[in-house]
Amino acid sequence: MAFFSIIIPLYNKEKYIENALKSILKQTVTDYEIIIVDDGSTDKSREIASKYVSNKIRIIDHFENKGLSAARNTGIKNAKSNYVTFLDADDLWHSNYLQTIKNLISSYPEAHIFATNFDEVYPQKTHKPHNGSETLPPGFSGLIDFFKINLKQGIYTPSSSCWHKSVFETAGYYDEKITFSEDLDFNIRANLKFKLAYSTSAQMSYFMETDNQITRSSILSKTVPDYDQFEKYCSTVPHLKKYLDFERYVLSKHLKVDGDKTKHKKIIAGIDFKNLNYKQRFLLNSPVFLLRCIKTTKDFLIRKGFKWTSY
Structure with missing residues (x-):
């Protein structure tokens, strides 16, 4: 074998x-x-x-x-x-x-x-x-x-x-x-x-x-993970809640840019915002046009050999 x-x-x-x-x-x-x-x-x-x-x-x-x-x-x-x-x-x-x-x-x-x-x-x-x-x-x-x-x-x-x-x-x-x-x-x-x-x-x-x-594509037609199912483990698994909130942040920002307001609101309802840094909180509360502008700028910088991240 x-x-x-x-x-x-x-x-x-x-x-x-x-x-x-x-x-x-x-x-x-x-x-x-x-x-x-x-x-x-x-x-x-x-x-x-x-x-x-x-x-x-x-x-x-x-x-x-x-x-x-x-x-x-x-x-x-x-x-x-x-x-x-x-x-x-x-x-x-x-x-x-x-x-x-x-x-x-x-x-x-x-x-x-x-x-x-x-x-x-x-x-x-x-x-x-x-x-x-x-x-x-x-x-x-x-x-x-x-x-x-x-x-x-x-x-x-x-x-x-x-x-x-x-x-x-x-x-x-x-x-x-x-x-x-x-x-x-x-x-x-x-x-x-x-x-x-x-x-x-x-x-x-x-x-x-x-x-x-x-x-790099829209997720409007996609089925996304249900992070809520893992909440029951947060009381016994250190750092799990912060990790889940980070993944909710990533997903909810993507949904907001793609225009799914219903799923976006559902996802952010589960976030404890103390688990996000100031850049992440700012971006999550930013209007869609600004998020799209930031993404365009990031893509431009990457093409020039520079990389910026909200992490």
């Missing part, structure tokens, strides 16, 4: 899938299987991926598009290894990614979730994320409190995380009804029950402006 099961959800990523696969094949650790779940692609994605099929690489087909969560779940349920990791088809791993994860697994046996930092790649420049990792000592590897430190962009992404298979058996799979931020819903359920071992070493490249980037 391979040490790692690597799952690639694939949907219309013909420009990127080959490079994603090559980044796996360049890993210094080679004890893995690769499961590509083609989620009903209508371009040449599957055709390109099929060239790499071998005794270590297989493709599972969804003959109609079921969504990212369903593709990940199919991969998880077909994984043969105890350690499951994901690589989105438009991301890349650095060559020591699996070795870094394997070192975390060996060093922190009490953990069941393992993750590394990542680079944000824009067409003009690569940036370090504002995700809390900068508050840790340089070269840090160790256990961290997900809810305490994860109050910015996200301490890890799906493509920079690895999970012992028992996490899915205990916390559940990705919720296929959620179509926006489904990974956040899963992260909360998993981190409520299991410890996280983390390395500040950036071992994955997260491409921020690829085709069909869902985080």
